[in-house]
Amino acid sequence: MNAELLSLWAALIGYVVAGTIAIFGAVFRKSPEKTVLLILLCGVLLHTLALGLRWVRLGYGPFTNMYEILSSNVWSLFVFFLLIYWRIKAIRPLSPFIIPFLFMMLAWLMMVPAMDTSLPPTYDTIWLYVHIGFGKIFFGALMIATGLAVVILCREFEFFNRLTNALPGSGSLDELASRMILLALVFDSLMLVAGGIWAQDAWGRYWAWDPLETWSFVTWLSLGFLVHFRITFPRLPWVYATLTLCVFVVSFMTFFGLPFINTIPHKGAV
Amino acid sequence: MILHTLSSLKTTLLALAVLGVGIAIILGDIASSTTALAPALSLLFINLLVAIFVSEKIKRDFWLLVFHLSLLILIILVSASRLIYMKGWVELTEGQYFDGVSGILHQGPLYKDQTDQFRFQQLDFYTTFQTEVLDKTYSRVRVSQEERSEDVIIRDQLPLVLNGYRFSISSHLGFAPTFSWQTDSEINLGEVYLPSYLYNSTGQALEWNLPGTNLSIWTMLDFDENVVSEFFKKPDSFTVIVRVEDQRYEMKIGDTIKLSEGRLTLTKLKHWIGYEVFYEPLMAWILAVCITAIVSLSIFLWNKWGRQSWLKPGDEPTAPLSTSSAQAASSTRTLVKKETF
Numbered sequence: 001m002n003a004e005l006l007s008l009w010a011a012l013i014g015y016v017v018a019g020t021i022a023i024f025g026a027v028f029r030k031s032p033e034k035t036v037l038l039i040l041l042c043g044v045l046l047h048t049l050a051l052g053l054r055w056v057r058l059g060y061g062p063f064t065n066m067y068e069i070l071s072s073n074v075w076s077l078f079v080f081f082l083l084i085y086w087r088i089k090a091i092r093p094l095s096p097f098i099i100p101f102l103f104m105m106l107a108w109l110m111m112v113p114a115m116d117t118s119l120p121p122t123y124d125t126i127w128l129y130v131h132i133g134f135g136k137i138f139f140g141a142l143m144i145a146t147g148l149a150v151v152i153l154c155r156e157f158e159f160f161n162r163l164t165n166a167l168p169g170s171g172s173l174d175e176l177a178s179r180m181i182l183l184a185l186v187f188d189s190l191m192l193v194a195g196g197i198w199a200q201d202a203w204g205r206y207w208a209w210d211p212l213e214t215w216s217f218v219t220w221l222s223l224g225f226l227v228h229f230r231i232t233f234p235r236l237p238w239v240y241a242t243l244t245l246c247v248f249v250v251s252f253m254t255f256f257g258l259p260f261i262n263t264i265p266h267k268g269a270v
Numbered sequence: 271m272i273l274h275t276l277s278s279l280k281t282t283l284l285a286l287a288v289l290g291v292g293i294a295i296i297l298g299d300i301a302s303s304t305t306a307l308a309p310a311l312s313l314l315f316i317n318l319l320v321a322i323f324v325s326e327k328i329k330r331d332f333w334l335l336v337f338h339l340s341l342l343i344l345i346i347l348v349s350a351s352r353l354i355y356m357k358g359w360v361e362l363t364e365g366q367y368f369d370g371v372s373g374i375l376h377q378g379p380l381y382k383d384q385t386d387q388f389r390f391q392q393l394d395f396y397t398t399f400q401t402e403v404l405d406k407t408y409s410r411v412r413v414s415q416e417e418r419s420e421d422v423i424i425r426d427q428l429p430l431v432l433n434g435y436r437f438s439i440s441s442h443l444g445f446a447p448t449f450s451w452q453t454d455s456e457i458n459l460g461e462v463y464l465p466s467y468l469y470n471s472t473g474q475a476l477e478w479n480l481p482g483t484n485l486s487i488w489t490m491l492d493f494d495e496n497v498v499s500e501f502f503k504k505p506d507s508f509t510v511i512v513r514v515e516d517q518r519y520e521m522k523i524g525d526t527i528k529l530s531e532g533r534l535t536l537t538k539l540k541h542w543i544g545y546e547v548f549y550e551p552l553m554a555w556i557l558a559v560c561i562t563a564i565v566s567l568s569i570f571l572w573n574k575w576g577r578q579s580w581l582k583p584g585d586e587p588t589a590p591l592s593t594s595s596a597q598a599a600s601s602t603r604t605l606v607k608k609e610t611f
């Protein structure tokens with residue numbers, strides 16, 4: 001096995017071990033937080049190494065096929081999760097509500113064949129990095145908001161008390177979720193603007209309502225709707241939480257579903 | 271009362287929902303994007319305009335006001351731009367002067383053609399291929415402005431911008447057999463733009479009309495070699511097949527066929543290169559307003575979140591862990607200061 005694959009597998013094992021310890025810690029009320037942080041950090045560093053080695057070997061970053069895009073998103077979601085876990089200590093028990101999603105992404109990554117591709121000529125631009133970078137922050141913030149929304153909804157069922165009681169009250173979680181949604185709105189807006197600048201130079205138009213552009217606008221609009229729903233109906237946090245889940249599904253489809261179902265029209269995701 | 275309804279946040283939710291319906295219409299290809307979005311954008315515009323004057327919450331916070339004003343201006347700019355924009359394309363052979371677009375895909379009702387105010391000539395172009403897929407394109411054009419002329423390279427990410435018109439490489443490339451048509455009174459030179467080679471490599475044929483006659487000519491380029499292995503090259507050996515009514519001719523460069531109305535000679539085989547042409551004079555303003563909106567929203571949020579922690583006092587976990595996260599959660603005081611998220 002070469003160094004690239006070896007470091008990727010080591011990273012994946014690190015993620016799985018850290019995630020499992022975090023979940024067990026939350027379920028059994030133990031405090032393995034430093035261990036989780038350390039193993040997660042090792043996982044992220046090893047994954048960075050795997051991505052870097054591949055980058056050096058091929059001469060371009062992980063932007064083109066499903067394997068590359070999944071790998072780079074798994075990396076950025078774990079980085080985001082690691083930062084939140086490290087900085088916002090009060091929501092560390094949120095792990096059982098986020099890690100299963102991250103594990104799903106890992107499983108998906110392992111099922112996709114690791115093929116090499118070539119980079120389309122339109123990818124030779126700084127806007128690629130800007131666009132993708134903003135997108136990663138947007139999706140990371142949305143993931144955390146969704147985890148918080150799931151906790152708020154789970155509190156309706158006694159079954160989950162053991163897990164949800166370890167977290168601050170729903171009022172605070174609702175506030176944090178709304179901040180994450182606003183952060184997602186800002187970075188989604190930045191992502192759209194950067195994408196527009198890129199499309200303008202690459203294809204001679206900044207916006208043309210191709211399926212991916214249209215769905216990314218739907219995502220932006222649903223975030224705008226969510227923000228105003230909360231201001232208009234502040235006393236309906238569980239509706240807000242449900243809507244947050246819907247926005248997450250729409251964004252997930254836009255990010256990971258559409259480019260692969262419908263490859264031709266948006267040349268950015270061939 | 272009316273003002274209250276118009277400025278209400280419920281109206282905003284309604285307008286955003288109508289905007290969603292507009293997008294569904296675009297996705298379903300039921301109407302043009304302009305028609306589909308006009309009702310929602312009008313409602314949003316009125317809602318925003320009245321809210322900016324009426325809502326104390328918006329007026330109270332300078333950055334929130336700037337943000338919503340930017341949204342208002344954005345709606346105005348995007349609508350204005352739909353009135354005057356144009357999106358079209360042009361195909362040029364080596365040596366040819368640009369003389370207006372070859373076709374228009376969309377244009378606003380108030381678009382005025384100004385392509386006669388500048389001039390450039392297509393020189394050569396160079397493409398690279400990787401495993402028969404177009405990789406990079408470099409195209410050289412000579413731009414003449416006020417007695418001066420200058421050679422400019424157009425690349426994949428670097429369009430030519432002249433008087434607000436943007437010419438970007440379109441990934442359409444093709445062949446153009448060039449004919450001369452000689453009658454008793456005149457000689458005409460003309461180029462036949464065969465379909466884009468990269469998308470129609472097996473359909474290199476076109477039917478066209480000889481100028482001044484009713485004769486329809488079917489022309490096909492026939493060759494048997496790979497022209498896209500490293501760069502887009504002309505075939506070393508080729509035949510141009512011409513069909514006029516029931517007669518079929520095979521022509522090489524310099525061959526002439528005699529028809530009852532005149533003589534048709536194949537003079538050259540040229541390449542053509544395609545460009546997308548885009549005219550959107552408000553683009554830079556739209557970008558500036560988008561950035562203003564995002565920056566002002568960020569400042570508003572930064573200030574608001576800095577004032578208060580997300581963790582409300584007394585909101586610590588009901589069943590604390592025996593751990594550091596429980597300590598962190600219960601010591602709300604420190605968190606209020608440190609974690610403004």
Ligand code: HEM
Nearest residue numbers: 224227231277278279282314317318321325327328338341
């Ligand atoms: C798609 C367009 C819009 C977007 C993306 C947007 C976004 C936002 C954002 C991010 C906030 C800050 C929310 C917060 O502090 O939590 C906000 C606040 C507000 N918006 Fe909008 N807005 C839009 C359109 C409108 C319209 C049309 C109105 C007209 C009524 C409006 C009225 C308000 C008001 C009154 C607030 C202050 C609410 C408060 O602080 O309690 N917005 N908007």
